[in-house]
Amino acid sequence: MSQPEVYEVFARKAHDEELKHVGSVNATDDDLAKAYAWTLYDEERWIEMCVVPRRAIIPITHERRVPVWGN
Amino acid sequence: MEGRLAATTRPPFRRAITKTEDALGHQMSQHTTTEFETTAGMSDACARGLRQQLLACADTKLLLGYHYGEWTFGTPELEAAVASCSLAQAELGHVRLLHAVLAKHFDDDPDALVDTRAPEAFANVAFLDHPVEDWTGFVAMNYVVDLAVTRLLHAFQGSSFKPIRMSVDKMLDEERYHLHHGRGWFRTLAARDDQRATLERRTLDALSSVAEWLGPASEPGDAALVGAGVKSAANAAVLEAVVQDVSGLAAEVGIAVDPALPSDLGGWAADNRRIAGGGPDDEILFHLRGTKNEVFKLA
Numbered sequence: 001m002s003q004p005e006v007y008e009v010f011a012r013k014a015h016d017e018e019l020k021h022v023g024s025v026n027a028t029d030d031d032l033a034k035a036y037a038w039t040l041y042d043e044e045r046w047i048e049m050c051v052v053p054r055r056a057i058i059p060i061t062h063e064r065r066v067p068v069w070g071n
Numbered sequence: 072m073e074g075r076l077a078a079t080t081r082p083p084f085r086r087a088i089t090k091t092e093d094a095l096g097h098q099m100s101q102h103t104t105t106e107f108e109t110t111a112g113m114s115d116a117c118a119r120g121l122r123q124q125l126l127a128c129a130d131t132k133l134l135l136g137y138h139y140g141e142w143t144f145g146t147p148e149l150e151a152a153v154a155s156c157s158l159a160q161a162e163l164g165h166v167r168l169l170h171a172v173l174a175k176h177f178d179d180d181p182d183a184l185v186d187t188r189a190p191e192a193f194a195n196v197a198f199l200d201h202p203v204e205d206w207t208g209f210v211a212m213n214y215v216v217d218l219a220v221t222r223l224l225h226a227f228q229g230s231s232f233k234p235i236r237m238s239v240d241k242m243l244d245e246e247r248y249h250l251h252h253g254r255g256w257f258r259t260l261a262a263r264d265d266q267r268a269t270l271e272r273r274t275l276d277a278l279s280s281v282a283e284w285l286g287p288a289s290e291p292g293d294a295a296l297v298g299a300g301v302k303s304a305a306n307a308a309v310l311e312a313v314v315q316d317v318s319g320l321a322a323e324v325g326i327a328v329d330p331a332l333p334s335d336l337g338g339w340a341a342d343n344r345r346i347a348g349g350g351p352d353d354e355i356l357f358h359l360r361g362t363k364n365e366v367f368k369l370a
Contacts, residue, residue, distance in 0.1 A: 002262045004148075025150055028262075032255030036150040038248045039157035 007033040008057065009041055011049040019048065104231045104300030110176050113232075117299045120292025121232065122177045123341050124223065124302075126184075127194040127284065129169035131220045133185065134199035134351060135212070136162035137359045141202075142209050154252050158213070161245045168238045176234060186360050190350030194343045196220070198280035200351045210260055211273035214253030215317055219281040221246040222309045222316075231300035254320060261324035271326050278317060282332040284344045285310045292341055 004026040010019040022041050027033035033051045041049070110118040139159035146152040170181035196216050203209050224243060230236040257274075260266040285306040286293065296302040304312075314330060321328035339346050357363070 002259060026148070027150070027255065028259045029255050031251040032150075032259070035154050035248045035252035035255060038251075039154040040150060042157065 002028045004028050006054040007051040008054055009037040009051050011046040013044055013046060107232045113299060114295055116291050116295035117301060120296045121301055123292055125169055125173055127344050128220055128223060129166050130193050130195040132162045132165045134195040135217055136166065137355060138199060138203050138212060147206060158249055165242045172234050190356060191348050192343060193350045196280050196284045197345060197349060198277045200349060207260055207266055207269045208273050210256040211277040214257045215274055215277035215281060217249045217253060218316060219313050222313050226302040226304040226309055229303060257320060258324050261326050267326060274317065274328055275330055278314065278330040279332060281313060282310055283346055286344060287336040287339055290341060
């Protein structure tokens, strides 16, 4: 069985709003991630919703790493 | 957009249906036809065929809603439970839309359609007649049966029968997530060695049931609907599209789905869309109708 992975869910309610992070789902593929995101986070009338596999997100800040400007 | 153009540039009861691409990427046919605000002006075969197919969609969605609702508990993961509950709500909402059209244009009583019809009068896909025993059966129902009724509704997109044309886009929009859920779980189960054979068997059962439901290629009511522009595709083409969709995904995940679809539909009845009669189990209808709580029903 393919292993589930975490997808982050982003959505917005109006065209002049920015996409915001609304939550995450665990799913074995993109199709299931779409279905789960749409059915789990349906409390608003979103005009746009999308999912991103967490593995596709490139971290910039890291735990335990001192920012370059930090002293 | 098309409706507004029709109102300003064309006589009131004629309109052009332009060539468009449906939500699943298929080109729809181009034709000009009479628009029907009601069934007045339709041939008897067309009006009869329309009621039969709308009722078939409503009954199938009613049973889908029941089974999805039942599977709100017992799913393999929490997200699937929430999804099942959501799919049930959507299907029951679609039943209300279709029942409203049946009530207004065919004098059907929505309460009677659910509560008092004999089981043999139900025109749902027969795959839904019995309890869905396992998750693999749920996935076959979700992917194949739900897809079939959605494909049939696609054929009503741009319909010359305005009341259904006004409702069908909302239903199709919501059905996209049913399809995502069905496809996702089909792939997931196909990747499991212990589920592949069962999935293949359930999928073939569901396809066979769908083929019976869509009926023989030469069905007169279906031909009348296509001829009047109420539908853009005959049920034979709808079945072909369903088989193509399912076979395509099955091939993608290494399952051979070569359905031996029923070739002899002798004895098939357009009213309940079955060869040998039958209908939903009594126990399913008992729960679906809320028989136990009949005393609490509002008058």
